Amino acid sequence: MNLILDLLQQMSVFLVIAYIFTKSPAFRPLTSETMHPRHKVLLYGIFSTFSIMGTYFGLPVQDAIANTRAIGPVLAGIIGGPVLGIATGLTGGIHRYFLGGFTATACGISTTTEGLIGGLVGLALLRAGKAEQRFNPWIALVTILCAEAVQMLIIVLVAKPTPDAIVLVQTIAAPMVLANAAGAALFMSIIRDQRRMYDHFGALFSAKAFELAEKVLEILGPGLDRTTAAQMAHLIHSWTGVGAVAITDREQILAFVGLGEDHHLPGTPIVSPLTQRAIEFNQTVFANGVHEHFHCSLSSKCPLSSALVVPLHIDNDVIGTIKLYEPRSKLFLNINRSLGEGLAALLSEQLVHSRYQEQKSLLTQSELKLAQAQVNPHFLFNALNTIVAVVRNDADQARDLLLHLSRFFRKNLKRASDITTLEEELDHVRSYLYIEEVRFGDRLKVEMAIDPALLLIKLPTFTLQPLIENAIKHGISQLLEHGLVTISAQQHDGGIEISIEDNAGACDQNNEDESDGLGMKIVDKRIKNLYGIAAGVRMEDSI
Template sequence: MYEFDLVLLLLQQMCVFLVIAWLMSKTRLFIPLMQVTVRLPHKLLCYVTFSIFCILGTYFGLHIEDSIANTRAIGAVMGGLLGGPVVGGLVGLTGGLHRYSMGGMTALSCMVSTIVEGLLGGLVHSILVKRGRPDKVFSPLTAGAITFVAEMVQMLIILLIARPFEDALHLVQSIAAPMMVTNTVGAALFMRILLDKRAMFEKYTSAFSATALKVAASTEGILRQGFNEENSMKVAQVLIQELDIGAVAITDRDKLLAFTGIGDDHHLPGKPISSLYTQKAIDTGEVVYADGNEVPYRCSIHPNCKLGSTLVIPLRGENQRVIGTIKLYEAKNRLFSSINRTLGEGIAQLLSAQILAGQYERQKALLTQSEIKLLHAQVNPHFLFNALNTLKAVIRRDSDQAGQLVQYLSTFFRKNLKRPAEIVTLADEIEHVNAYLQIEKARFQANLQIQMLVPEALGQHQLPAFTLQPIVENAIKHGTSQHLGVGEITIRASQHERWLQLDIEDNAGLYQDKPSASGLGMNLVDRRLRARFGADCGITVTCEPECFTRVTLRLPLEESAC
């Protein structure tokens, strides 16, 4: 009967431990205990936490004769099991020294046994981790079994060290069963609390990640197309569906772009910003949160608005400048969820990145258009002068050839001055180049030979406009026109696996690898190819002085391949 009463009393003391553990599980201090790690902060937290549990286990114990029936083993074993041998040993040493300082027949034996209990928990920790089974560390069954064995070891140590032996034996007979039962159950329940908190944390994290991924996937690319009312409304509708909140609004710096949810009858897109919370977020660049309790929220548009709290997060563009806000609302009868607050801030960063990417893409498109216009402007005025002089000379001797030259000249300038699109077919590009070459051939006559080796099957492949013409113009202007003999221009198109290769070769071999105005057209072509298709594409030049110069262009057979 005495042992049963002692078990009940110790269980009461153990319940105090479990209440403390439960309260601690509601704080951030509990989070590092939910994982096996070698990080020093985690080890320190384990040491401090379970050293306190060890000391409290002694203080809350029941004085029996010249000893203390206690729940100290819970702290020592849990410290070793969650922190490893070093932490377990230090927790045991701290708890043991504290017990030794209180004196008594079992002071020394209890100090030694507490250290051994901590080391025993740490030993099991190391074995499970080395065997690749760290999750077993968090098993209530494991914690209970180790604590049971640890208490058996403690009783043996008391019998070995405490004197007189008769008193030690009588003490062990009195406290062994109650302490073994109480500490075993206490350790298992403590681990159960930890395991439940871990499962809840993982579920929370998983739900958070799943929601974030769904939002990211659903809003991908919308604001890249432009930060306007139409695209903002699409994003707002995705957010209110995925986040399950009262309302969503998106603004620029001046007006409301989109609103959906509670209050959409008076929060109308296109209206100027009237909320002080929104204006504060724009002016300061900081997140503004009005929970409706500590920070009161009141709608600035309608006195009977059912919205009761709001989170306003700035959207940022180039150079981190605030370009608008995203606003999440909750109804007056609902609390604003902390997960929605965290998600809202993350979503704002995602949308800001989309807006910025869209701005860069539009700037890149404008730059590309400028480069194309620059290529248009690179047509040498002397070419037109020479072409007209050539036409004048041909008219005198061959009216039919003159008619063809007029047609070639018309084709050249039509394609040079007004292309319908940035991307054209290889056949269209060859037609443009051929018009240019035929005009030049009429000028140089027998001193210029042209060879086109372009398979018809490759003619429908697409490539950027003005890819070949600047290269061919360079080959004549800085190559064959300065060659003493007959100039030869060869244009080849060939397929190499998934790549299209275009070669423009002249027989002059006068290429010089140095920056100059004459190389501007070729450099622009190279940059455009690399920017559009990647670093594997672009231009390479091979030159054998006074023999040949070959300019090779490499690009994918299908634009979608890169």
């Protein structure tokens, strides 16, 4: 009975050390799914130490040692697989062997065997796809119960003289099985809790990840090019702390930030087979640096060894990739892997959206072009006809008309830029109106009342022209005489009102062909784009 209490006491000391271990950076490898060989070595060292410690904490009983040596190898086996289990067991076993006593050989063999048992359980769980169950304390408990039973059997079979061995086993079996089981279960539950804490940390990380995502989307707004790629890469790099971040299109590196940026240069073609694979098959490629390595083909000194390559795609077309790298000295964290994949998915969505926006604006532009083209023939031929007549009597006026006509068309053609000022719009319209005034003679008079303070306000190009043309085509030209077009621009309750008025009376909607309606709609749409939904074109009859 005393033996049980003593063993449990030793186990408590053991567990305190185990607890401290889980708080140390050495615990880090246990939080990720894949294990670097380096980390396995580390775990080997740690669990071997626990195993040896278990021996030293043991209590001498009848020329043997009642101990908790088995916990190290069994847990190492469950977590790290048979190789790690056997290695740890062997170390603990050999150490025990040199301490001597009539059970030295038996204990050496049994400790190794126990490591193997733990390893087989861990392997079985992994194969069954229940990797997470490896950290279940109950499984550790059951495994070590079996392992200890096997140990007792080995002692009885191997230790000589056998009667002594039987007596020994009778004394130590119960306390050791109990102490080891409790110790292993508690140790495993400490590990599990610690892992859960890391998961909780992961949740906090996700919250911040949203913040990152939002910023990245903001940058991507105008689309993927070298500038936006560089901004995004910098942001992702500084935020995740990964070794390096790269963004590519289908052919070349758009941006590269972090370790190895001296030889991974933006503008150079993609050479990494991982990236080529990601682009070709539209799939995420992950070289974890353990089973699959990233080999830099540019420089043998490149420190990068693991990489995640996630394709960016619009619908099913891959248009580039985002790549995260870690150097040889660091493990590629799961959390960064999910982050990389999530970001790529988000960016792909955004790219679809911005392509849609782009097409929409192209549509508006082509509609505009169409409307511009539709304006011209009627006006042009009537203007030319007027000039043909005027030239007979008044060469100077004919010359003026031609100059205005040329000015009007030049402005029509030239105004590719989207935004202009009221002043320029009026200038454009004046040439048009000069010609129309000559054409209609007494039937058209134009009055302008423009607040000079407004001359520099911004307007989409081609805003006034369609409205004025509309006033002439459907207003003035339907009047037998005394047509008047008034153009005014005034400040108004915090807003600006530009009005174009004709005195032809109610507008006859039936009289308007489709192209005019389209022209008005485009003007309305473009003003709303510039000034927001509250602005726009309003038509009203003053009568």
